[in-house]
Amino acid sequence: MLTRRTALQGSLLAGIAGVVPVTSSFAQTPEPLNPRLAGNLSPVHDPSIIREGDTYYVFSTDQPGGGGQQIPWRMSKDLLTWEKGGYVFPEIPAWAQAAVPGTGGIWAPDISLVNGTYLLYYAVSTFGSNTSAIGLATNTTLNPASPDYKWQDHGLVLKSGTSDDFNTIDPNHVMDRNGNHWLTFGSFWGGIKTVKLDPLTFKPPAGPLLLSSLARRPTQGNAPDAIEGAYIIERGGLYYLFVSFDFCCRGADSNYYTVVGRSHNVSGPYGDNNRYDMIDGNGYVVLKADRGRWRGPGGCSILRDPGQDYICYHAYDARRDGTPTLRIAPLVWSADGWPTAII
DSSP, X not given: OOOHHHHHHHHHHHHHHHTSOSOOXXXXXXXXXXXXXXESOOSOEEEEEEEETTEXXXXXXXXXXXXXXXXXXXXXXXXXXXXXXXXEESSOOHHHHHHSTTOOSEEEEEEEEXXXXXXXXXXXXXXXXXXEEEXXXXXXXXXXTSTTOOOEEEEEEEEEOTTSSSOOOSOEEEEOTTSOEEEEEOBSTTOEEEEEEOTTTSSOOSSSOOEEEEEOOOOBTTBOOOEEEEEEEEETTEEEEEEEESOOSSGGGOOOEEEEEEESSTTOOOBOTTOOBXXXXXXXXXXXXXXXXXXXXXXXXXXXXXXXXXXXXXXXXXXXTTEEEEEEEEEEEOTTSOEEEOO
């Protein structure tokens, strides 16, 4: 009998044979960046990285708190030495405070560039709740010295509440090979979802919300369905979905780790290297810590630099009271198209 899993197996097997180039990056393994990172590296949580011209920018979640400036950003000329730049918002937008009463800050920004406009999606919530919302801000440049530098907030994109089986945090924008725009998001509850966006507003179109499920961690006994932090790229004709498993935000006791699966379609189904479906809690491990200095690597984004991909993420520094800290690792890809982080 043809099941969803066997169909996925056949689909991904065909992808390995017919889509992913049979070449390997392992022959020229890049040097690790993490031992050489310097400057203002913390507190950084859920970093989203991009390059404009000769400058790299990272947007992130700051330490939890009661308001104040929101969405810190950092900059670097060489990916190694980072300086604090400033904040996107002087305070939490009024619409977000009304949509999510009691929110203390903005979480998990996601930066992308579409037709000369930078899209910055962001989330507001309260810890452990799916009463959440995603907003959108735009800018035409990331250079604060430019006369055109100005963030414009476009307000609510998507929201969730206690009656929903999803949680609207950890947004990630992706454009598929046909030019369609999608917003992927999710944390716990029903796992990772995606929704197609209107190409003019970059928000879901009016009418019923049409969601696709991409990945989840089925609840087992008293163990919660711990999955979040989705990020999608396209490579070699396939879409790769990176997500974080297990728990962040516990300092040096955090056990976050990062996995990936892939699909022919941005809306799934996604499978790991054994062709097991991510909707059943599977994934190919990219980052997982031992009990050394750096704990709980997750909350990632991917930088597609010419000739080299990087995974940008946070990890908790056990030598500094579990402070969430910026980490960046080159990715190398195997002949059959699976990534390894050089940490």
